[in-house]
Every structure is written in C-alpha cells, then in structure tokens.
Amino acid sequence: MQEALGPAREFCAESRQLYQNLAAGILRTDEVDELLRQCGLELDAQAGYLDDLERTVREQKTVSAGDIVGRLQASFNRLAELYSQVQEAETQEKIYSPFPALDHFIKAGINHLNNYLEAGELKQRLELAVGPVAELEGRVFRFEILYADEHKTAQARQALTALQAGLGAVAQYLDTNQRPALEDGLRLLGSSSTVLFGQLAEFDKQVVTRHSRYRYLDEFLRAVELYHQDPEKIPLGLVYATWNGVGQVVVYYQRQLEGVLRMSLFPELREQWEAAEVAWRELGELYNQVNSSLNPLPALEQIPKDRLEHAFEVLLAGADILFKRLEEEAARFRHAPHLEGLRELVGRAQKGELPDGQLRQALADYQERQQDLTQQLGRQAHDAVNQEMMALLGVHGAAFAEMERYFEDQDRAHFGAGWKMMEGTFERLLELGQQIERRVAPRGRAPKTVTCFRCSAANPTDRRICQACGAVLPVVPTGPESTVDITGMGVMGAAENALEEVLSAAESGNITRHELAERIDDLLERAGVARQGFEKKLIPLMGRSAELDAYLRFFAQSIGAYVQGLIQVRGFAEGQAVSHLMSGGSQAREAAENMVLMKQKIDEALAG
Structure with a gap:
C-alpha cells in the first residue's frame, strides 16, 4: 500500500494541472465556474484522503x-x-483560432478581461504562446526555401506579421494596463492565425502534388541540392532538419512495429511482422550509414538516393501488408471485445506484467460474465447453434477451473493448460456469434404506449414511472433485438441489464440502501472501463467523417449522463431523498439506452 501512494499522489498532481489548464482556457460562465469550483473541492478532498491513508497505513x-x-x-x-462536463462545455464554445495553443491563449485573455484570470497568469500563458508562433514561422520559412512559391509565402508572411503584432499588443497591455491593447491583440491573434491556417493548408496541398510517398526524403534531397547551388540561400541547419525528418519516419515505423509486438493478436501476425521488421532494420542500417557521412555535407550524387527509396518502398509495402492483416484479425473480434480483452490480459500475465492478485480478480470478473452469458443462452430457444455455444462456454468453465489451480500451487503449467483449452474455442465461438447476429430479425413496430399495471393509465414508452400514480412501469422494447455483444458482452450492454435490475429492486423496496450502494459502485466501475475503452479505441477514429464524429460525441455525452445518473442514485443510497433515486434512475436508464443505440450507429458508420 505504501508503495502505491507515490504514484497516486503523482496522479492527483496531474489532475490538478489539468484543472488549472481547463480553468484558464475555457470561457467562464456561472455554470462553468461552479463546475470548476466542484473540481477544486474534489482535488482538495483527494489530497486529504491520501494524507489520511498514509497515516492509517503507518x-x-x-x-x-x-x-x-x-x-x-x-x-x-x-x-x-x-x-467530462467541463470538457463538454468546452466543445460547445466558439473556436477563436484553429491552432489549439493560440485558441487556449485567446480564451485565457477573454477570461482576464472578464475578471476570471489574474494578469500574472495571463503573462505566463503569453510566454507559452510565443513558442507555437515561432514554430509557425519556421514552417513558412521552410516552405519558402524548399518550394520557392513567392505568391503563397507572401500572404503567409503578412499573416505572420499580424500574428506577431497581436502578441506585441498583449505584451503592451501587460506593461501599460491599457485594455484596448489587449482587445486588439486578441482580435489580431484570432484573425491572423485563421488566415495563416488556410495558407499552411494550401502549402500541404502543393507539397502532396509534388512528391512521391517519401516526402521527407524528397525534401532532404532538394535541400542538399539547393545548399550546394547557393550556401547563402539555405541555412545548413535546415538541411539537417530535413534529414531529421527522414529519421523521424524510421523511428515512427520502429514504434509501430513495437506496438504490434505487444498486441495480444501478435501470434497471428508474426509472419507479416517479421517481414516488415527485416525491412525496417535494413532501412535503419542504411540510414545510419548515410547519417555518418553528412558532416561535411556530401554532394547530391554521393547520397545513395536509389537505395534509400528502395528501402522505403520495401518497408512501406511490408507495413501495408502487416496492418491490413491486423485489420482482418481485429475484424474477427470486432463483436467480441470480451474475448480479445481476455487474450490481452493473459498475454500480460504470461509476460509477468500482472500481479497474481490483479490477475485472479480479473479472471473472476471474466468468469462471472461468461456465466451470465450462459444463463442468457439457457433462457433462449435450445436450437443447435445455442446448444453448441453453451457447450463451448462449458469448456471455458473447465478452463477457468484449471487456471485457478495456478493460484493454489504456483505451477504455471495449470495456467497454460487452461488458457490453451479456452483459446481453442475462440474460432468456433466467433463463427457461432456471427451466425446468431445474421439470423436475428427485427421484431416489428414497437408499441407507442405502455399500460400501467396499477391504474391502467397509458404512458409513453420512454417513461419508467407512471405519470398518473407513480408506479414502476414495465419495460417495453422499443427497437430491434441485437446480439452484437453475444460473444463479447460489451461492458455497457451487460451493465444496462444490471442497471434495470438494481433500479427496479430499489424502486420496489426489495433492496437495502447498503446493497444498493454496492451495486451502484459496481456499475460506476463498469462505466469507468467503458470510458477507458472509448478513449483508447474510439477517440482516435474521430475525423473520419462528420457522421461518425457526431455519433462519437453523443456516445461520450451519454457516458457522462449515465455516470451523473448513477451518482444521484448513489446519493439516495447514502440517505438522501427518494427524488435522487427517481431522477437519477431515469437519467441513467435513458443514457444507457442512448449508449446502446450509439454503439450500433458507430458500428454501422465504421462498416461504411
């Protein structure tokens, strides 16, 4: 426990830094200010809890x-x-600059004008804004030298001049306290950075049309040629900077290959990975060879251009094959994240990266989910497909029992044997899951109202409490049945069933408040897992299409609303009014339904 306190304090420090950044760079309103105040209180409370924990451990x-x-x-x-609520508020704000660092600074300036930020903090952020502007100046200079398009660079230079004038006006305000100087400076930063962003986009379009797949190599060779034509025109540092770009590509592919090596799917990708890794090593050796000959800078004809291009071609082709194969393997598990997650967990355990206590708990959680799925299948029609799937899940039960023996005698042979039994079922289990998914048909038109069992009043199907007498209404399916998670039990899909069960028990008085608190804490933990999965796997997909982005944003909002609802129910369990149970339960139910719907929409959007 004592060893874990250090990382916990570091995590709290990072959270406080995030809080300070959010507080400075989000436009402040009374609502946002209250959210930030609550964030500050929680951070203070966490620091106090850690102090208390350290004392009790001693x-x-x-x-x-x-x-x-x-x-x-x-x-x-x-x-x-x-x-999440603060960040959601931030996404709804106007964007003043397309460059995030400058947009953050402009909003900090507006907050200062509105008395939400001290001048000292604004001065600190001005110093941080100088770096990004210098970076933009370097990008313009690089294009100007390597591509010699005076018309485009002249417009970009004008925008840069205005950008620097904006920073100067802000600095003048900090010296003189003349409010118009700050207002003018912020306006200049916003308008000129928008113009510059458009110019840089035009630069990129031109670069794409003038280069092969090896842009950085092409730029390096062009820089070498220009330097030898006129050393006064191009700084030697820029030549070496273009060569560093080539090195960054080499390092990029190294990291990509290392990432695949750590994946649980690696055994299925070994052949393609090894071919790409050989190509990367050959390129790396050639890169090092050229790198050692660059001081002094050789003539263009002395650089092995053809060999470098060939090495890049082989690596890019190998990487394309590897990642296509990875997509194919990942697609098999697209509807079975549970199995893929289990495979990743076991892979970490076999590498010694997971403590036994954590491994045992994780396996117990997976076993519980697998038993839940077996029970669900047992309540359905006993056709050949369901019976075969239940038999395969029975093998999983035996496999879990064999793996459990490892924790008793520390003999890893038990763990390996159990995993081999389980892994042998995956191929067929995935096939059966796909068969079930294909055969599921829509149920037809859903009813528009639901009748209360107590008073027979008609209620809209989205209501959970009768508007006439306050009784709990029966759940009415409002859409087609889906078995997207039939082999995976997606966290939120399983949680939706658990949510309905616990809320119904609470609303009918069939559960104690202590038991309710425990059940809600479990649902909050599952929501945390879902949020982590969303951030890890779905956030990187943003930008593919406007439709997908909309679904992802709504999914994120729904997770936040779901957690909010659970926290309200948790308040009822801690002794607060019954209104917390009713309003929180209604919110959590609606959010859970929205998450299931958005998950389907996201899958459809990704499938094209």
Whole structure:
C-alpha cells in the first residue's frame, strides 16, 4: 500500500494541472465556474484522503484504510465526471483560432478581461504562446526555401506579421494596463492565425502534388541540392532538419512495429511482422550509414538516393501488408471485445506484467460474465447453434477451473493448460456469434404506449414511472433485438441489464440502501472501463467523417449522463431523498439506452 501512494499522489498532481489548464482556457460562465469550483473541492478532498491513508497505513489500521480507499475511489469517479462536463462545455464554445495553443491563449485573455484570470497568469500563458508562433514561422520559412512559391509565402508572411503584432499588443497591455491593447491583440491573434491556417493548408496541398510517398526524403534531397547551388540561400541547419525528418519516419515505423509486438493478436501476425521488421532494420542500417557521412555535407550524387527509396518502398509495402492483416484479425473480434480483452490480459500475465492478485480478480470478473452469458443462452430457444455455444462456454468453465489451480500451487503449467483449452474455442465461438447476429430479425413496430399495471393509465414508452400514480412501469422494447455483444458482452450492454435490475429492486423496496450502494459502485466501475475503452479505441477514429464524429460525441455525452445518473442514485443510497433515486434512475436508464443505440450507429458508420 505504501508503495502505491507515490504514484497516486503523482496522479492527483496531474489532475490538478489539468484543472488549472481547463480553468484558464475555457470561457467562464456561472455554470462553468461552479463546475470548476466542484473540481477544486474534489482535488482538495483527494489530497486529504491520501494524507489520511498514509497515516492509517503507518498505524496499520486495515479497516480504516479500506474505508478511505472507497471514499478516494468515489472522489476520483466524481472528478472524472466533473471533468467530462467541463470538457463538454468546452466543445460547445466558439473556436477563436484553429491552432489549439493560440485558441487556449485567446480564451485565457477573454477570461482576464472578464475578471476570471489574474494578469500574472495571463503573462505566463503569453510566454507559452510565443513558442507555437515561432514554430509557425519556421514552417513558412521552410516552405519558402524548399518550394520557392513567392505568391503563397507572401500572404503567409503578412499573416505572420499580424500574428506577431497581436502578441506585441498583449505584451503592451501587460506593461501599460491599457485594455484596448489587449482587445486588439486578441482580435489580431484570432484573425491572423485563421488566415495563416488556410495558407499552411494550401502549402500541404502543393507539397502532396509534388512528391512521391517519401516526402521527407524528397525534401532532404532538394535541400542538399539547393545548399550546394547557393550556401547563402539555405541555412545548413535546415538541411539537417530535413534529414531529421527522414529519421523521424524510421523511428515512427520502429514504434509501430513495437506496438504490434505487444498486441495480444501478435501470434497471428508474426509472419507479416517479421517481414516488415527485416525491412525496417535494413532501412535503419542504411540510414545510419548515410547519417555518418553528412558532416561535411556530401554532394547530391554521393547520397545513395536509389537505395534509400528502395528501402522505403520495401518497408512501406511490408507495413501495408502487416496492418491490413491486423485489420482482418481485429475484424474477427470486432463483436467480441470480451474475448480479445481476455487474450490481452493473459498475454500480460504470461509476460509477468500482472500481479497474481490483479490477475485472479480479473479472471473472476471474466468468469462471472461468461456465466451470465450462459444463463442468457439457457433462457433462449435450445436450437443447435445455442446448444453448441453453451457447450463451448462449458469448456471455458473447465478452463477457468484449471487456471485457478495456478493460484493454489504456483505451477504455471495449470495456467497454460487452461488458457490453451479456452483459446481453442475462440474460432468456433466467433463463427457461432456471427451466425446468431445474421439470423436475428427485427421484431416489428414497437408499441407507442405502455399500460400501467396499477391504474391502467397509458404512458409513453420512454417513461419508467407512471405519470398518473407513480408506479414502476414495465419495460417495453422499443427497437430491434441485437446480439452484437453475444460473444463479447460489451461492458455497457451487460451493465444496462444490471442497471434495470438494481433500479427496479430499489424502486420496489426489495433492496437495502447498503446493497444498493454496492451495486451502484459496481456499475460506476463498469462505466469507468467503458470510458477507458472509448478513449483508447474510439477517440482516435474521430475525423473520419462528420457522421461518425457526431455519433462519437453523443456516445461520450451519454457516458457522462449515465455516470451523473448513477451518482444521484448513489446519493439516495447514502440517505438522501427518494427524488435522487427517481431522477437519477431515469437519467441513467435513458443514457444507457442512448449508449446502446450509439454503439450500433458507430458500428454501422465504421462498416461504411
């Protein structure tokens, strides 16, 4: 426990830094200010909990430590939800500059004008804004030298001059406290950076049309040629900067290959990976050979241009094959994230990257989900496909039992044997899941109203509580049945069923508040896993299409609303009014339904 306190304090420090950045760079309103105030309170509370935890660990008070850890986890969950609300508010703001660093600074300036930010903090952020502007100047200079398009660079130079004038006006304000100088400076930064962004986009279009697939190599060779034509025209540093770009490509592919090596799917990709890795090594050796001959800079004809291009071609072709194969393998598990997650977990354990306690708990969680799925299948029609799937899941049960023996005698042979049994079922399990998905048909038109069992009043199907008598309404399916997660039990899909079960029990008084708190904490933990999966796997997909971006944003909003609802229900479990149960439960249910719907829309958008 003592060893974990250091990383926990580091995490809290990072959270406070994120808070400070958000507070400065988001346009402040009363609503946002209240959210930020609550964030600050949670950060202070976490620091206090860690101090209390350190003291109880020293005094060896195990029970007290467990209670503090629970409060700390609850605070982390609340803070994550508050941050998501702040960031959601930020996405709805006007964008003043297409460059994030300058947009952040402009908003900080507006906050200062509105008395939300001190002059000292604005001055610190001005110093941080100088770097990005210098970077933009370097990009314009590079294009000007390598591509000699005076018309385009003249317009970009004008925008740069205005950008620098904007920074100067802000600096003048900080010296003289003349408000118009700051207002003019912020306007200049916004308008000129927008113009410059458009010019840089035009630069990129021109670059793409003038180069092969090896842009950085082409630029380096062009820089060498220009330098030898006129050393006064192009600085030697720019020549070496273009060569560094070539080196960055080599390093990029190295990291890509290392990433694939760590994937749980690596055994299926080994052949393609090894071919790409050989090509990368050959390019790396050639790069090092050329690198050692660049001081002094050789003539263009002394650089092995053809060999470099060939090495790049072989590597790019190998990488294309590898990642196409990776997409094919990943597609097989697209509807089975549970199995892929289990494979990744076991891979980490086999490398010794997972403590036994954490591994045992994770396997128990997976086993529980697998048993839930078996029970779901047992309630459905006993046709050949369902029976075969249940038999395969029975093998999983035996496999879990074999793996459990490892924790008793530390003999890794048990773990390996159990995993081999389980992994042998994956191929057929995936095939059966796809068969079930294909055969599911829509149920037909859903009813528009649901009748209350107590008073027979008609209610809209989206209501959970009767508007006439307040009784809990029966759940009415409002869309087609789906088995997207039939082999994977997506976290939120399983959580939706658990949510309905626990809320129904609470609304009918068939669960104690203590039990309710425990069940809600479990749902909050599952929501945290879903959020992590969203950030890891879906956020990188943004930008593919406007439709997909809209679905992803709505999915993120729904996760936030779901957590908010659960926290309200948690408040009821802690002794607050029944209104917390009703409003929080309604919000969580609606958000869970939205997440399921958005998951389907996202899958459809990705499938094209």
